[in-house]
Amino acid sequence: MKRIDPLGIYGLWLRDVTRFVRTPSRIIGALSMPLLFLVFLGFGFEGAAIPGLPEDVDYLEFLVPGIVGFTMLFGASFAGLSILSDRDVGFLKEILVAPVSRTSIVLGRIAGGSTTAFLQGILILLFSVPLGFRFTSLLSLPLAFVFLVLIAVTFVGFGIALASQFRDSEGFMLIVQFIIFPLFFLSGALFPIQGLPGPVQYLAYVNPLTYGVDGLRAVLIGTSSYPVAVNAGVLTLSSVGMVALGAALFERVESV
Amino acid sequence: MSAITVEQLTKEFGDVTAVDELSFTVESGELFGLLGPNGAGKSTLIKMLVTLLRPTAGTATVNGHDIHDERSAVRDSLGIVFQEPALDDELTGAENLALHGRLYGQRTDERNQRIDEVLDLIDLQDERDELVEHYSGGMKRRLEIGRGLMHEPSVLFLDEPTVGLDARARRDTWEYIQKMNAQSGISIVLTTHYIEEAEQLCDRVAIVDDGEIVALDSPAELKSSLGGDVVTLALESDDSIPRFCDHLETASWVTDYTTAAGTVHVTLTRGESRIVDLVHLADDADVRITSIDLHKPNLESVFLSVTGRTFDEREGEGEVKGKGKYEGEQNHTASADSPRHNDAATSVERQQ
Numbered sequence: 001m002k003r004i005d006p007l008g009i010y011g012l013w014l015r016d017v018t019r020f021v022r023t024p025s026r027i028i029g030a031l032s033m034p035l036l037f038l039v040f041l042g043f044g045f046e047g048a049a050i051p052g053l054p055e056d057v058d059y060l061e062f063l064v065p066g067i068v069g070f071t072m073l074f075g076a077s078f079a080g081l082s083i084l085s086d087r088d089v090g091f092l093k094e095i096l097v098a099p100v101s102r103t104s105i106v107l108g109r110i111a112g113g114s115t116t117a118f119l120q121g122i123l124i125l126l127f128s129v130p131l132g133f134r135f136t137s138l139l140s141l142p143l144a145f146v147f148l149v150l151i152a153v154t155f156v157g158f159g160i161a162l163a164s165q166f167r168d169s170e171g172f173m174l175i176v177q178f179i180i181f182p183l184f185f186l187s188g189a190l191f192p193i194q195g196l197p198g199p200v201q202y203l204a205y206v207n208p209l210t211y212g213v214d215g216l217r218a219v220l221i222g223t224s225s226y227p228v229a230v231n232a233g234v235l236t237l238s239s240v241g242m243v244a245l246g247a248a249l250f251e252r253v254e255s256v
Numbered sequence: 257m258s259a260i261t262v263e264q265l266t267k268e269f270g271d272v273t274a275v276d277e278l279s280f281t282v283e284s285g286e287l288f289g290l291l292g293p294n295g296a297g298k299s300t301l302i303k304m305l306v307t308l309l310r311p312t313a314g315t316a317t318v319n320g321h322d323i324h325d326e327r328s329a330v331r332d333s334l335g336i337v338f339q340e341p342a343l344d345d346e347l348t349g350a351e352n353l354a355l356h357g358r359l360y361g362q363r364t365d366e367r368n369q370r371i372d373e374v375l376d377l378i379d380l381q382d383e384r385d386e387l388v389e390h391y392s393g394g395m396k397r398r399l400e401i402g403r404g405l406m407h408e409p410s411v412l413f414l415d416e417p418t419v420g421l422d423a424r425a426r427r428d429t430w431e432y433i434q435k436m437n438a439q440s441g442i443s444i445v446l447t448t449h450y451i452e453e454a455e456q457l458c459d460r461v462a463i464v465d466d467g468e469i470v471a472l473d474s475p476a477e478l479k480s481s482l483g484g485d486v487v488t489l490a491l492e493s494d495d496s497i498p499r500f501c502d503h504l505e506t507a508s509w510v511t512d513y514t515t516a517a518g519t520v521h522v523t524l525t526r527g528e529s530r531i532v533d534l535v536h537l538a539d540d541a542d543v544r545i546t547s548i549d550l551h552k553p554n555l556e557s558v559f560l561s562v563t564g565r566t567f568d569e570r571e572g573e574g575e576v577k578g579k580g581k582y583e584g585e586q587n588h589t590a591s592a593d594s595p596r597h598n599d600a601a602t603s604v605e606r607q608q
Contacts, residue, residue: 007361008358015344023346
């Protein structure tokens with residue numbers, strides 16, 4: 001069988017997207033937590049003096065890219081979860097017995113999961129506008145989309161790699177909670193990482209989300225800790241790495 | 257060309273041998289049944305044949321493709337319906353079929369044509385755009401069987417196709433399976449622990465117990481290997497039994513008989529036409545019959561005669577399948593039982 005099978009990848013992608021747009025309850029569920037963070041933190045800390053925050057930047061402006069990144073984490077964990085719930089309901093066997101390589105299956109799932117995570121990120125971005133968020137320029141949006149895609153692929157790949165190590169969805173969901181929040185807090189999403197104690201800062205430097213959030217800030221509000229190119233470069237590497245990791249680990253998944 | 261040839265196929269899980277050096281062939285166009293109690297190793301065998309599990313030893317070919325070396329070709333040429341439902345409930349029937357078509361490399365035109373054909377075959381054309389979660393159990397089963405046919409495989413595996421269905425849906429499913437087999441000439445291998453299912457549907461049945469095939473033939477042949485029907489006569493008094501037996505000895509159409517307290521079991525062919533003769537015989541012997549019971553052999557009696565146990569007893573023994581645990585008992589039954597057991601065993605060896 002071919003290693004890369006576009007039609008099979010497209011079929012799996014279409015399935016994820018169809019299911020996503022068909023269940024508004026799932027979309028609302030996925031967006032409610034990030035929205036709560038956005039509304040309460042955004043208004044609660046409005047005008048507060050946060051160390052390390054650039055002077056001309058409003059906290060809500062600073063927060064929106066971080067919450068968008070957080071939304072992507074959630075979307076990615078759902079992608080990992082969907083593999084396990086496929087196993088729970090038996091559907092995984094239908095996919096695994098098809099003449100499609102494991103690599104293609106992983107690529108299809110990453111494509112589907114990334115698309116839904118991407119859409120969730122866009123929705124949060126749209127919701128932030130009535131809350132008072134202003135884009136520096138609409139021209140920056142395409143560049144923001146690139147960052148969203150890179151963040152989505154990185155973490156969906158990670159989610160699938162992680163999910164492949166579990167046999168059922170319950171254990172996975174438990175662990176995911178302990179991974180999402182540290183990644184979130186250690187990404188500079190809520191406050192500049194310069195405010196973290198020295199050793200902890202290093203953890204933030206190896207967190208791909210740090211570069212994702214920083215890159216989004218660079219293109220959306222025009223302020224960032226690193227140049228756009230550095231952020232984009234790190235994220236590209238991490239997304240390739242995570243896809244490879246996901247594919248390698250999924251290769252060994254037993255179907256029965 | 258045989259649809260499937262299996263040679264010395266073995267699967268061990270740790271100390272437990274789930275499938276033990278199985279060998280058999282399935283002819284092209286045949287409806288082949290694997291009958292056995294739960295835990296006999298049928299599903300494990302199927303999973304190896306569809307390349308979801310790697311065998312511990314031995315090999316098999318599906319449509320001439322080796323399950324070790326040509327996994328992709330094997331997958332292309334077979335369809336499978338799993339024991340547990342494997343549909344996406346959140347997609348419609350047509351979408352489930354479309355996803356399957358894409359995974360099997362069907363382009364748009366071919367795919368849409370096949371979706372229509374399959375939906376017609378399984379009578380789900382009107383429900384094609386409904387979400388599968390709203391389907392009944394029987395409709396889901398049909399959709400799965402239809403999906404297995406989407407890519408026009410030459411062999412279709414059905415793992416316990418009617419488990420969990422009510423009597424009506426089960427009969428419908430049988431009809432669809434026979435229709436498919438007759439119309440498209442596809443070879444079908446089905447596993448079942450329903451005796452009736454194997455008898456009604458299959459051209460040939462392999463009876464599987466404890467990872468081994470203990471008998472293999474057409475249902476009719478398997479049943480006739482038992483020597484015929486059994487008529488059980490209850491007599492008014494035990495004293496009359498010897499007198500009645502003397503008369504049975506003289507009847508050329510009696511194959512065999514055994515006696516128990518107050519009853520005589522007579523083995524003969526075409527039992528229903530011999531009941532009158534038996535009554536006459538009793539009259540001649542001046543014996544009064546209080547009841548007559550005609551028992552037609554089914555595959556359950558075959559299973560009983562070959563393994564010394566009924567299906568229910570076998571399943572009641574639980575999941576433990578440590579090899580050798582029951583062998584002593586089986587041998588004991590074999591020696592205590594009539595020579596039929598050996599006949600059946602020889603016919604298996606010949607078949608294999």
